[in-house]
Amino acid sequence: MQLGTCYYPEHWPEAQWEDDARRMAELGLTYVRVGEFAWSRIEPEPGVFTWEWLDRALDVLHAQGLRVVMGTPTATPPKWLIDRHPDILAVDENNQPRRFGSRRHYCFSSTVYREETRRIVTAMAERYGQHPAVAVWQTDNEFGCHNTILSFSACARKRFQGWLEKRYGTVKALNEAWGNVFWSMEYRSFAEIDPPMQAVTETNPSHRLDFRRFSSDMVVEYNRIHLDILRRLSPGRDIHHNYMGCFTEFDHYPVGDDLDIATWDSYPLGFLDQSRYSPEVKRYYLRTGHPDFAGFHHDLYRRVGKGRMWVQEQQPGPVNWAGHNPAPKPGMVRLWTWEGFAHGAEAMNYFRWRQAPFAQEQMHAGLDLPNATPAPVQTEVRQVADEIARLQANGLPRTQQADVALVFDYHAQWVFEAQPQGRNFLYFDTVLEYYTALRELGVSVDIIAPQDSIKGYRAVVMVAQAHVPEALAGELTQEQTPVFIGPRSGSKTVSLCTPENLAPGPLQALLPLQVIQVESLPDGVVEPVLLEGDAAGSVVRWRERVVTELTPLLHFDNGDGALFRHGNAQYLAACVDGDTLRNLLQGFLGQADIDTTVLHKGLRLRRLGNWLFAFNYGQDKVQFAPQGQCLLGSEEILPADLAVWQMDSEA
Amino acid sequence: MQLGTCYYPEHWPEAQWEDDARRMAELGLTYVRVGEFAWSRIEPEPGVFTWEWLDRALDVLHAQGLRVVMGTPTATPPKWLIDRHPDILAVDENNQPRRFGSRRHYCFSSTVYREETRRIVTAMAERYGQHPAVAVWQTDNEFGCHNTILSFSACARKRFQGWLEKRYGTVKALNEAWGNVFWSMEYRSFAEIDPPMQAVTETNPSHRLDFRRFSSDMVVEYNRIHLDILRRLSPGRDIHHNYMGCFTEFDHYPVGDDLDIATWDSYPLGFLDQSRYSPEVKRYYLRTGHPDFAGFHHDLYRRVGKGRMWVQEQQPGPVNWAGHNPAPKPGMVRLWTWEGFAHGAEAMNYFRWRQAPFAQEQMHAGLDLPNATPAPVQTEVRQVADEIARLQANGLPRTQQADVALVFDYHAQWVFEAQPQGRNFLYFDTVLEYYTALRELGVSVDIIAPQDSIKGYRAVVMVAQAHVPEALAGELTQEQTPVFIGPRSGSKTVSLCTPENLAPGPLQALLPLQVIQVESLPDGVVEPVLLEGDAAGSVVRWRERVVTELTPLLHFDNGDGALFRHGNAQYLAACVDGDTLRNLLQGFLGQADIDTTVLHKGLRLRRLGNWLFAFNYGQDKVQFAPQGQCLLGSEEILPADLAVWQMDSEA
Amino acid sequence: MQLGTCYYPEHWPEAQWEDDARRMAELGLTYVRVGEFAWSRIEPEPGVFTWEWLDRALDVLHAQGLRVVMGTPTATPPKWLIDRHPDILAVDENNQPRRFGSRRHYCFSSTVYREETRRIVTAMAERYGQHPAVAVWQTDNEFGCHNTILSFSACARKRFQGWLEKRYGTVKALNEAWGNVFWSMEYRSFAEIDPPMQAVTETNPSHRLDFRRFSSDMVVEYNRIHLDILRRLSPGRDIHHNYMGCFTEFDHYPVGDDLDIATWDSYPLGFLDQSRYSPEVKRYYLRTGHPDFAGFHHDLYRRVGKGRMWVQEQQPGPVNWAGHNPAPKPGMVRLWTWEGFAHGAEAMNYFRWRQAPFAQEQMHAGLDLPNATPAPVQTEVRQVADEIARLQANGLPRTQQADVALVFDYHAQWVFEAQPQGRNFLYFDTVLEYYTALRELGVSVDIIAPQDSIKGYRAVVMVAQAHVPEALAGELTQEQTPVFIGPRSGSKTVSLCTPENLAPGPLQALLPLQVIQVESLPDGVVEPVLLEGDAAGSVVRWRERVVTELTPLLHFDNGDGALFRHGNAQYLAACVDGDTLRNLLQGFLGQADIDTTVLHKGLRLRRLGNWLFAFNYGQDKVQFAPQGQCLLGSEEILPADLAVWQMDSEA
Ligand SMILES: [Zn+2]
Ligand SMILES: [Zn+2]
Ligand SMILES: [Zn+2]
Known part of the structure; x- marks a missing residue:
């Protein structure tokens, strides 16, 4: 049960780094993620690398005992690279390029970008693969964010044809599997097959399903480019990728099979606003998030990570990207953190250390205000750190198989x-x-x-x-x-x-x-x-x-x-x-002989070894008294609060 | 008063054809439509025709006494043809091609496609024009489905200019007719005139109206390509086209003037879901359809067909293409069938014989389940066939002019x-x-x-x-x-x-x-x-x-x-x-001295000669007792049921 | 306090002009705007000018003592010009040209169009700059209407880079100002910077803000092209541009700084329909408009015009362009007219003299019906003209600074x-x-x-x-x-x-x-x-x-x-x-020691010098009796009516 955060030394004056690192350590944080959007600072001109600033940043963090999660910067190829190779850009279903100006502007099928990825990841791994501060690697950032899995580029078309040939062997087999006879959609060769795009009405659903599978496999292939290099040049470090919530555009299981840990980015309030819950439900849980949002994803990503799961980005305050962005109710950041641990998270990392004063996410809260003073939420983080320290004296339980x-x-x-x-x-x-x-x-x-x-x-x-x-x-x-x-x-x-x-x-x-x-x-x-x-x-x-x-x-x-x-x-x-x-x-x-009880509105339970957690997402004070010894909280659980018991029975 | 269905022998193992044909005949069906999406099976390679399978299919149907409605396959040009002539594709109002992958991917103005149409229709008519099983021809399929009347292609632009020149003679006359002086929209020659597309704000409505007229005339011209060939090579056969419901993108009257029969495709539940009726109305008629949907179209297409009207596709169960797809209430398929006859239909044909297990319409019900066993709806079809047999003993009435x-x-x-x-x-x-x-x-x-x-x-x-x-x-x-x-x-x-x-x-x-x-x-x-x-x-x-x-x-x-x-x-x-x-x-x-009576909710009447039909679309049992002899049903009409009387008076 | 209208002699037979002019004068109108969409009649072929019809039209108006507001015709470049220089067209954010067929089909950055503008404005100013009928010039028409400020053309890209270089000096300064380090969005030169378009997700908001500023400055530059020519060739005439309501796509203040008068186009009913007020509010004010719509814009444009404000287009009946187009309640056209004067308008001009029988705006009411007979609204205009005549005997007050x-x-x-x-x-x-x-x-x-x-x-x-x-x-x-x-x-x-x-x-x-x-x-x-x-x-x-x-x-x-x-x-x-x-x-x-009183629903007050106006937009009869002498109306103000008092106190 570790805490951590995400830090962008390139956003701040170097003079501030040491104070930042010291305050992170004092707050009880262990992990600090860096590097994942820094390509233009690492390689400001083609082939010209400026590692020195990052060397110094790692030293500062290391000096405070912090463990670095190093991100590969491939989610943000710089403008000079795009201008040299415009075919790196993905193409949307209207046949338009998805241009430079934000992030994730690349096509997973792009041969050029795969080569460029090899180049930059190798350079980074050669520089930091053995660095004592670097404990963990992150590949890229949030694969698929902004609907970037599907690309209808010429590269994608070509690879899709090859993928189909591998899957079906003959085009006759494909025609039969898809039922292409239906509307004279039969192909004579794999070379005739396009991505499903710009058709008059819906394309064959089997065609679309296979294009989704293909696109998902491109993510697997692309992620392996990172892994092959990192395994070789940075042995002994865990490697993870930070997945997102409510995201299904690629199959996370095979990507997870290649990684050591599945991490995910948990924004309960942003996701509630974007969800399809009714306005009434959204109002009730406005500042807590839906009680099953985080739990569901913890349980899903624990499977994706074959038992090893982190939250790499935990919402610490209002975000910037939902339709409406309320603030977490006081207590919720602590609750979400403990809930992650209850569901088996090894680390809960807040995004981000300090709110940026510029660019797209300047309205996204951090643990620090933009002016480098602590946001009020730091007291909740501090409280969790203290509670972990107190409880781990007697040993922390581990996740077991559920019923x-x-x-x-x-x-x-x-x-x-x-x-x-x-x-x-x-x-x-x-x-x-x-x-x-x-x-x-x-x-x-x-x-x-x-x-x-x-x-x-x-x-x-x-x-x-x-x-x-x-x-x-x-x-x-x-x-x-x-x-x-x-x-x-x-x-x-x-x-x-x-x-x-x-x-x-x-x-x-x-x-x-x-x-x-x-x-x-x-x-x-x-x-x-x-x-x-x-x-x-x-x-x-x-x-x-x-x-x-x-x-x-x-x-x-x-x-x-x-x-x-x-x-x-x-x-x-x-x-x-x-x-x-x-x-x-x-x-x-x-x-099936499994005990159940209908819980009070907003209450959720979770077993972790012989501990039982109770989380109150609701607006009522709830009485809850299981058979066991209370480790945290009490039998009366306030809204946005939790309790933990050591149970007499196992599981 | 004939029943029929739509059959795709190319979708099924040849071994199954004979059993299918036998069961169709036993169910009381007369007409079987085939061929309209089969281009890739008829001409799998450019110029290579494989008629033999279709010959055998016609023989099997003929052997059971079934009468074939043969569709020209032009709604689905195969991929090899599109790859050879990409300018066959229509162009949408955003100047994007409407690509291969579904159906109707052609521009009515395309000179190449008109030539290809001549080629395939001639080949088909030469092969089957005199075939004893072939009783009726269908041109293409559902002109305009998926909003395919308008095309902004280079071909369309060129033909539009010619069409305008023919209509107006001089560009001065056009400028005056449209009022082009309004915003300096005056043209100096027909060659300057584009389709109304991608303009800053609305184009001149007269411009748009003429483009609609032009586009409609292209359908008339395109349909005539079929007719000229079929009249010549298959004399004595009726020719129809199957129009759709709620569809107004081309003027159906002149197309109908060229045909022998107007047929249409009636999907009362799908159209209710897509309609603009209130949620309350949609809930009330959820599994019956709106009581005026079918009747309105029967009456409209009776006019389009100059008195001769069929339903070529009758909904037999849930469809796949509406936003929500409920099942017809038991009785409604019988009701819809009788209602068609009451409004003058010569034939009511169900779409389709068997639910396909693959491709776009695999969720569209048929008379058979995908596993070749009868769907429950066959009992309703059987009942109608029996009722017609019983009633026609005394002669069936014919449509007369309404008041x-x-x-x-x-x-x-x-x-x-x-x-x-x-x-x-x-x-x-x-x-x-x-x-x-x-x-x-x-x-x-x-x-x-x-x-x-x-x-x-x-x-x-x-x-x-x-x-x-x-x-x-x-x-x-x-x-x-x-x-x-x-x-x-x-x-x-x-x-x-x-x-x-x-x-x-x-x-x-x-x-x-x-x-x-x-x-x-x-x-x-x-x-x-x-x-x-x-x-x-x-x-x-x-x-x-x-x-x-x-x-x-x-x-x-x-x-x-x-x-x-x-x-x-x-x-x-x-x-x-x-x-x-x-x-x-x-x-x-x-x-005007015309008798009226305000009917119970959901009840509809229809005179056919001296017969009076009453159809109950509502949820109440209705009492209805006109002056006449009850031929079918009774004075108490249950929901989803009907009654027929022979009236004392004419009309 | 003058009244006026907008007239298009090119829309009507020349024989009708004299009767029109005479009736305008008799109705009490002073100003008549002409010319602003007439390019294709002024220059029907490249370089061929046909001024004669416009000469005669001006003579007819002049003979009746009417004062002409002459519009430059640049909002509607003719087709021959676009076909010669397609790069005049603006490009939308999907990289598609915004084509000919309506109006405003030009890019403010287009170098070619700036040159063409110089050419046509010079020709017009040379012809009419000293004409005794021409009292005022209008530049172009409704800059930005139909969202035409932003263009993503190659010209815009080039000028944007220059604009940025001028603003920031170095690309390093720009990178810092925008925070481009955030997602490796840093540029190495101004030549790398594109307009914010087609990006994967939101672009840097600072990037977008500067693109808005740049685009706004292009309007200022473009407007100055007109001004430089008109100041030189038509000295002594006021120059205005007619702005719109609810429009914020460019900064109106600097454009106004260059002009003599700010005018705007006031359509209270159309704007209410398009507004975001609740359905209840929209129903209540259906035929009056919202009571603050006109007032707000009068006050805004009084500032834009540095104290000088007109309404160049006043709604006289139902318009054609809103989602729903009700008719003004009888009395409202008079109310709106007086309200304009109360807020400082020098002239209130109705759009348009006669409803056109053709093209895009044929459903837009005028003071005349399309058949050249007076619409009923003329009685309200007549009433205002009479009331002004009566009241100005004692001198009209002038706007003073508000509290x-x-x-x-x-x-x-x-x-x-x-x-x-x-x-x-x-x-x-x-x-x-x-x-x-x-x-x-x-x-x-x-x-x-x-x-x-x-x-x-x-x-x-x-x-x-x-x-x-x-x-x-x-x-x-x-x-x-x-x-x-x-x-x-x-x-x-x-x-x-x-x-x-x-x-x-x-x-x-x-x-x-x-x-x-x-x-x-x-x-x-x-x-x-x-x-x-x-x-x-x-x-x-x-x-x-x-x-x-x-x-x-x-x-x-x-x-x-x-x-x-x-x-x-x-x-x-x-x-x-x-x-x-x-x-x-x-x-x-x-x-702050400022008197306030909560007014009856729909009532609004406005001080003009020592006059106090009260306008009743509501559905109730309202009692209102200030300390002063009633000049118009009475203490009981009916719906859609007004009253004016001469107050004892100043302001
Ligand atoms: Zn994130
Ligand atoms: Zn159909
Ligand atoms: Zn206007």
Whole structure:
């Protein structure tokens, strides 16, 4: 449990560096990230390197015992490089270049930029790979930020054709996999295939899905360029990449497989404002963020990092980039920090040390005010540092496997973006609703990928898992692990076609039923589900018609079955509202012998080893008294406050 | 009264064809459309034709007695053709090509594509023009789908200049007709004239109107390429084109003049979702569609087809392309089918035989499930087939001229798109409101073009008939046919200018009044119309100030006249809400001696010869007992059900 | 106090000109604007001038004693000129040309167009510079209409680089001023700098601000081309440009500095429809316009014209260009006309004499109907002319300095467009809210630029004055003039960076406080301000956290200070709703010893010398009886009516 921050020595007079470093150390910080946007200061002219200022900055930080996270500066190639090689720029779906002037102005497929990346990363790693201050490397910064994964450049077109050839072998196989016969979309060679762009109406969804997969693989390839160099020139250092919240444009699992740690950038208030929650929900959590936003991502990135997770950027005050930017309620920065640790974070790093007085992010708060005086939030950071120091005397617990696994799949997101069928159906939001229902029941959750084993879990939950791998279906059948399956699962083959045996495809081995019709419903249409004729919940947005011999547990208003059970597996043939979902999952978990309790509004629990954390995101004072010894806080938890108990029982 | 479907043998294993054909015949289907997207299978390489599979497919269908509707495959030129001639692609108003990857990726003006069309249609007609299975031809597919009428290509620019020269003779005449002096927009030659695109602000509305007319004429020319070949090589076969619903981008009348039958593609639920009806209306009719959607189009396309009308694609279940895609209420597919016949359809063909498991429309339901088992809807189709068989024993009635003619004009749509004056004023929706008011009064309606004679009609209704041809005004004056004229009628010359005598232009021969001012009102502004000081209805969206010697029948709140009558003609100087409109039209029809009755919500009647149909789109059970013999159903009509009576009286 | 209109002889048969001129004179009009869109009639072929028709038109007007306002025709270069020099066209931010077909299709930076402008203006001035009918010149027409200030053309890029070099001297200074180190955005030379366009995400806000300043300066330069020629060839004539309402894309003050008169085009109903007022407000003022729209602009343009202001285009009926276009309530055209005079207008000119029957503005009402008969509004114009004639017998008063100055700054608008921080924060609307609050208190207001002296004012109000010039801060400190400062004032340096001493920057000399955090709040979040614990108003949209030794006058709900006072200066650290703002300003003005009274809804007062005008925009009859002699109207003011008193006291 370490604290840290992000620092840009190039933004400040050198005279200020030493005082900054000293105050960081005094505040209890360990990690300091530097370097990730500094290319124009490292190489101000082509081939002319000016390392000296960065050498001195590292020395200053090192002298205070701070550990440096060194970022490669590839998110911001300088103007001279773009002017020399304009084909570095990505091209948007309107066939326009995405020009210099901000950041991330490069195409992952660009051969020139891959070469330039090798050049600058090698130079940096040669200079600092063995530097005693450098503890960790960060590759680039926030891959995909500002929707930069997809590029429709000539380079991308060429690589896409090669990627397709590798995947399908023959163009005939591709035509069959995509169903290109449909509208005479058949190709005679891979060289005929363009990215899906500027078409008259929607392109083949299989075409779009493969372009998403290809684009995601380009990120994997691009990240490996960094890794190969850093592994070689800076052995023994951990390498991470800082992912973002609510971001699904590339598959994070394979990128994470190559890294040592998954880190992510957590801005609870900014993300709430940008989210699709109702205005009422947004007002209620205005200065706390939604109680499941950070938790969900901690759990997701713990999986992406194969157990190792950091927050590389933690919101310390108002940000600049959301539509509206309120300030965290006093206490929330401490709460978010502890919540990260509760979910397994090894380090919680605040972005940024000092608010910049210039350029795009001058309205983004830091731990320091622009005038180099401490912002009030430093008292919360100080408090966390003190609390960690006190608690670690008796040893800190470590993350263990949770009882419940929730499946999250980037490819399912792409499938339903390519073919939503209902405008209000969103994969990410749907999974998040399931997460919320589980968390409102007091359950700790592991997020798993569809390719993962479910061994050790006492219950598995999935929803809209478009393509269910045979292995997952097989393991579920073999292990008889209780599984709750939401609508649209198993509805697609790996090529985004309808399975020969219809949905839920391979899950029919678990549950003998077939989906023969689906309906999407506009917002405002709310239809009942019935338990023996009585209202038992509300259907919204999505509804399926199922044929089966099974006796339904719940019915729709027309008598069709809505919820089915077979052995330990349940299938819900609709989207339902939050209360309904929580009730159904509580029933399911009960059958799986997992304890649940409906928590007070805004309260969340999290087990970490034999510690139990309780976080109060709500506006009420909450009483909560588990069986255990209170380590932090008390049985009365104020809004924006937390409590920690050492529990009598394990897990 | 025939049933049919759409079949894509190229999508399925050949081994399945025979079973499909047999089951179609057994279900009571007559027509099967094939071929319209099959170019890449017919000519997989330039000049290499592979007819054999299609020969065999036709043989299989023929063997079951099915009659083939053969579509020309020009809606989907293959990739090799586009790569050879990229100038086939249409160009959008942002000067971007509309690329390959879906369908309809061609410019109607493209000289190359016209030549290619001649080549492929000739080849197809040579092969199948005399084939015994081929009963009917379809040209292309859904001209204009995905907004593909307008193209701003170099070809379009060139042809537009020629079209203008033909229309105006001299550029001076054009400058005067458009009023180009206004902002120094005068041209010195036709070669200076561009399509209206990328201008700083709105271009001259007369310029835009002529570009719409030109673009519409390109469709007529393009369709004739097909017709010339098919008439020559496949004599004796009817030729149709399948138009769409709610589509006004080209003038359907002249295209229809060249064809034998007008067919259209009816998707009541998809169109309701895309419509501008209120959320309440959309919820009420969620699984039935709006009760006037299909009827309006049947009546419109009966006119386009000069009396001969089919539905070529009838929705059989949920579709894939609307924002939300619910399933038809059980009974509705039967209801829609009978409603088509009641409005004069010769054939009702379901789209499609089997739901595709791949590509863009894999979520579009068919009569078969993707796994080649019947969808539940087949029982409704079977029921209609049985009912027709039973009823036709005594002879089926034929469409007769209705009492009431409602004018619909594609050019008026373009006029008010070019110059709406109020953002919420929409020509199509306004005419549809008038249609609804008439139909809620139990009246059967013929839709006529403004160039049509009104002979034989007992009443004529028009609204927003921007340009009133002299002939129509003259015939109305001469015949003294009762006519109800809504606002904005006669407000424009043929060139989209203000008439010298102001609105309603030539209608002043009928009604001595002048419109000297118009107002458009935002949604939410509702103002009363008064009958001798008492509220008599509500004005919305549009209001006119009239000078006249006539004594108004109704007044606005400021004392100005709102409704005027002179002889058999009435003029309404405002848009009014639905209830007001129904009341006013009921009064008007009463004066024209036409019986009306305000129907129960969702009920619609339709006369076909001496049969009277009643269709219940509503959610209530309705009692309805006309004077006649009940042929189908009963006096109690359930929701999603219908009844048919043989009436004592004619018409 | 003169009346006038706009006339296009080129639109009408020459035979009609004399009757038109005679009727204008009889109606009481003095000024007639001609020529501003007539280039294609003046020079129909390159170099071929046809002055004769315009000579005759001027003679006809002159014969009736009318005074001509001659417009240069540069807003509408003809097609032949564009085809010869396509680089005249502006380029939009998507890198697309803004083509011919409407008007204003030129780039202010275009070297070719500047040359062409010199040519045509010289020709016109040589022809008419000494013409006895020509009393006034107008340069071009509505600079910036249709968002035409910004152009991203090659010419603009080149001139922008030169402009930057002139401003910063060295690229190093520019990099520092903009903070380009932030994301490696540093440039090595001015030649590397592009306009801010097509970037991946937001460009540096300082970059955007300077591009706005540059683009504004191009307007100044372009306008001077006209002035240099007209001053030389038409000495003794006043020169004006007709600005628009609600328009902030260029800095109007320096353009005005070069002119003799500032005129503007006042369309109260069109602007209300396009405004961001709530639907309720829009319905209430549907046919009157908002009561502060015209007044605000009169006061603003009086400053732009250094005391000399006209309305060059006054709405006389429904317009064509708003989303919805209602008609003015009878009486409003007279009210608007008198209101213009009350705020200091020298002339009120109606747009246009006769409604055109063709082209883009055929639905725009005029004083005449298209058929050359008077529209009913002429009776109101006649009434004003008569009233002026009656009142001027005793001499007309002149504008004097108001008690209260409100600061308006175009650069502040650009700062907050570049960096709004809250989506619902709009500078223009915020200043207008302050104006409304002052006017609801019965106060007459002068609008001043931030570079103006505040000498003579008894109170100064500013809000969101992003960059406060040292001179203004200094004068406020020295004069101890009571000043009310709204949020975000002094929050930026001239380069759009955070001041070293934080906000409110140089105003800290007046008020010892610092803003250390800001919050933007979504619509719907309403938080109280408290006076000794009791509710005293509502915070919306914006809230600041202030550190200071001062005792707050008001608090936020968390105990932080909301309103501060030090000496004669007050600082409000939030946006508040309209009622709250009016209360706070009433308190402030009371302390400044300025009389206020809360007026009846829709009533507005205006002092002009010793006359007091009262205008009733509301829907109620209002009683209003000041101490004075009633010159016009009475103590009971009907809706859409006004009254004028000669007051006993001066100002
Ligand atoms: Zn970040
Ligand atoms: Zn279709
Ligand atoms: Zn104007």
